Amino acid sequence: MTITKKHVADQDSIMAEDDYHALQEYRIEKKTGKLTSHEQLKKELGLSILGLISPHFRQTPP
Secondary structure, eight states: OHHHHHHOOOGGGOOOHHHHHHHHHHHHHHHHTOOOOHHHHHHHHTOOHHHHHOGGGOOOOO
């Protein structure tokens, strides 16, 4: 069985060249701190997840 596993390619582990380059770019951006977190993006845009779902769920100030 180990001989078979050694010579069979796992389809989920095969990456297209474009995907590989996108992954490398992501890793560089993450390492250099160029990525914006989801929470930071919401703050910058002034969005709340509840406000995006439905206006009925928006919180009103007290």
